[in-house]
Amino acid sequence: MKSSKVEKNVTWSLTLCLVLISLITIYFPSCESFNYGQALSQSLLYFESQRSGHLPYNQRVNWRHHSGLNDGLEQGVDLVGGYYDAGDNVKFGLPMAFTVTLLSWAAIEYGDKIASADEYDHTMEAIKWGTDYFIKAHTQPNVLWVQVGDGETDHYCWQRPEDMTTSRRAYKVDEKNPGSEVAGETAAALAAASILFRKTNPHYSRLLLHHAQELFEFGDKFRGKYDESVEVVKGYYTSVSGYMDELLWAALWLYKATEKEEYLKYVLENAYDFGGTTWAMTEFSWDVKYAGVQAIASMLLMEEKHKKHEVILEQYRSKVNHYICACLNLNNASNDNVDRTPGGLLYIREWNNIQYVANAAFLLTIYSDHLLATNQKLQCGKGEVNPNELFSFAKSQVDYILGSNPMNMSYLVGYGSRFPERVHHRGASIESYKENMGFIGCTQGFDNWYGNPMPNPNILIGALVGGPDKNDQFRDARGNYEQLEACTYNTAALVGVFARLYHLQ
Numbered sequence: 436m437k438s439s440k441v442e443k444n445v446t447w448s449l450t451l452c453l454v455l456i457s458l459i460t461i462y463f464p465s466c467e468s469f470n471y472g473q474a475l476s477q478s479l480l481y482f483e484s485q486r487s488g489h490l491p492y493n494q495r496v497n498w499r500h501h502s503g504l505n506d507g508l509e510q511g512v513d514l515v516g517g518y519y520d521a522g523d524n525v526k527f528g529l530p531m532a533f534t535v536t537l538l539s540w541a542a543i544e545y546g547d548k549i550a551s552a553d554e555y556d557h558t559m560e561a562i563k564w565g566t567d568y569f570i571k572a573h574t575q576p577n578v579l580w581v582q583v584g585d586g587e588t589d590h591y592c593w594q595r596p597e598d599m600t601t602s603r604r605a606y607k608v609d610e611k612n613p614g615s616e617v618a619g620e621t622a623a624a625l626a627a628a629s630i631l632f633r634k635t636n637p638h639y640s641r642l643l644l645h646h647a648q649e650l651f652e653f654g655d656k657f658r659g660k661y662d663e664s665v666e667v668v669k670g671y672y673t674s675v676s677g678y679m680d681e682l683l684w685a686a687l688w689l690y691k692a693t694e695k696e697e698y699l700k701y702v703l704e705n706a707y708d709f710g711g712t713t714w715a716m717t718e719f720s721w722d723v724k725y726a727g728v729q730a731i732a733s734m735l736l737m738e739e740k741h742k743k744h745e746v747i748l749e750q751y752r753s754k755v756n757h758y759i760c761a762c763l764n765l766n767n768a769s770n771d772n773v774d775r776t777p778g779g780l781l782y783i784r785e786w787n788n789i790q791y792v793a794n795a796a797f798l799l800t801i802y803s804d805h806l807l808a809t810n811q812k813l814q815c816g817k818g819e820v821n822p823n824e825l826f827s828f829a830k831s832q833v834d835y836i837l838g839s840n841p842m843n844m845s846y847l848v849g850y851g852s853r854f855p856e857r858v859h860h861r862g863a864s865i866e867s868y869k870e871n872m873g874f875i876g877c878t879q880g881f882d883n884w885y886g887n888p889m890p891n892p893n894i895l896i897g898a899l900v901g902g903p904d905k906n907d908q909f910r911d912a913r914g915n916y917e918q919l920e921a922c923t924y925n926t927a928a929l930v931g932v933f934a935r936l937y938h939l940q
């Protein structure tokens with residue numbers, strides 16, 4: 436009979452499946468398979484949610500609308516555009532620039548893989564949304580506008596960006612009020628982006644490079660901590676590590692973009708004094724870029740023309756090794772290693788811990804590909820690591836983020852069947868402008884939306900929230916900002932990694 440034949444076939448296929456699954460499970464423990472292509476596409480949508488300014492015709496995230504259209508007006512400068520950093524409506528220059536550097540680096544390393552997932556144009560749009568803004572903000576060779584709005588007055592209200600009534604005062608750094616971190620990071624972002632636009636838009640690429648060179652010179656010549664000049668940033672994006680890492684970082688990106696000896700010389704001559712070859716790090720973040728500097732410098736070592744700088748580049752290499760071995764738990768001394776949660780997630784600190792995980796996953800992925808391409812292994816105190824092991828570890832962190840964790844929760848919003856529903860995000864937690872164009876006031880947002888126990892009306896697709904605590908625990912409550920706030924630099928770090936993992940599939 437027809438039906439029994441079908442049943443038999445079903446039974447057979449089932450048996451075959453089970454056999455295959457058990458085989459796969461034997462060879463690849465924890466073989467839960469994730470859709471990295473989808474994660475990549477979702478990530479890029481998130482940058483549209485964070486857009487400030489006049490939204491373009493092809494804006495896909497349609498619960499957002501134009502906002503911040505008078506930014507800079509008080510100071511007589513056009514600062515319309517750019518990105519909100521996280522769940523508030525302030526535009527912070529330093530993390531915005533770091534976000535664009537990470538996105539550009541991802542597109543430089545994995546552009547072909549991003550393209551094969553059909554996401555290259557979206558990636559370039561996300562980068563250009565930032566670089567267009569940096570060009571506007573760099574009004575004179577030694578003037579960079581680095582913030583619009585301030586944390587204190589912004590946090591006093593819970594409002595959609597479309598309704599903002601809070602102060603939109605803009606802040607700048609200049610010769611008398613220097614800010615080498617933010618000048619350096621913005622230079623790095625523009626230099627990295629200039630590499631990407633070289634072929635498709637050479638005029639724009641040269642413009643980016645021009646701004647990058649001027650900004651680096653400004654940051655280097657007029658040295659000073661940016662949070663001393665722009666005090667309102669303190670408590671939000673205080674620079675703990677100072678500006679020397681950003682200056683080295685900017686010089687390296689300029690070297691990559693121009694191949695001019697002067698930039699390499701800067702990285703070599705200042706290696707020791709600026710801590711590039713002395714700091715052994717366990718963190719890579721919007722504040723602390725040493726591990727990134729050390730990674731790029733050590734990769735130069737493999738090129739013949741850099742052999743004459745072997746001594747210093749080797750010192751850089753030993754320090755990036757320390758960072759990578761720390762992530763792998765393979766440094767000899769346990770306090771030289773990064774803690775992990777019982778579920779296996781790297782754990783640096785409580786507030787927005789996932790940013791450190793995402794940054795580590797990115798750096799480890801890039802470094803594993805570098806080792807693979809140059810046929811090297813990594814020597815850690817507790818043993819030797821091959822590139823595949825390094826990449827597997829990065830993958831394990833990403834898989835944890837996507838749902839392979841004790842809460843069975845994807846920390847990438849919109850991904851999978853279970854993800855955070857109450858992201859600490861003003862725009863996403865209030866009904867959209869599209870649904871309700873009526874004005875929603877400062878405290879009205881708190882009364883009607885912030886304290887509302889219901890899920891957010893708008894899903895902030897692609898946002899990567901702060902994530903679980905040191906015991907893998909996570910509480911999906913809007914007021915729980917340490918775990919529920921997402922930041923642009925969290926997601927930016929995973930774009931390249933998702934593309935790399937997608938390609939593997």
Ligand SMILES: *[C@@H]1O[C@H](CO)[C@@H](O)[C@H](O)[C@H]1NC(C)=O
Binds near residue numbers: 767816817
């Ligand atoms: C780490 O420990 C191993 C074995 O005890 C030792 O051979 C190695 O030199 C140590 N490495 C460092 C960097 O201290």
Ligand SMILES: *[C@@H]1O[C@H](CO)[C@@H](O)[C@H](O)[C@H]1NC(C)=O
Binds near residue numbers: 842
């Ligand atoms: C996660 O899934 C596992 C396996 O299905 C289950 O045993 C566990 O109770 C789940 N945990 C939570 C917090 O839902």
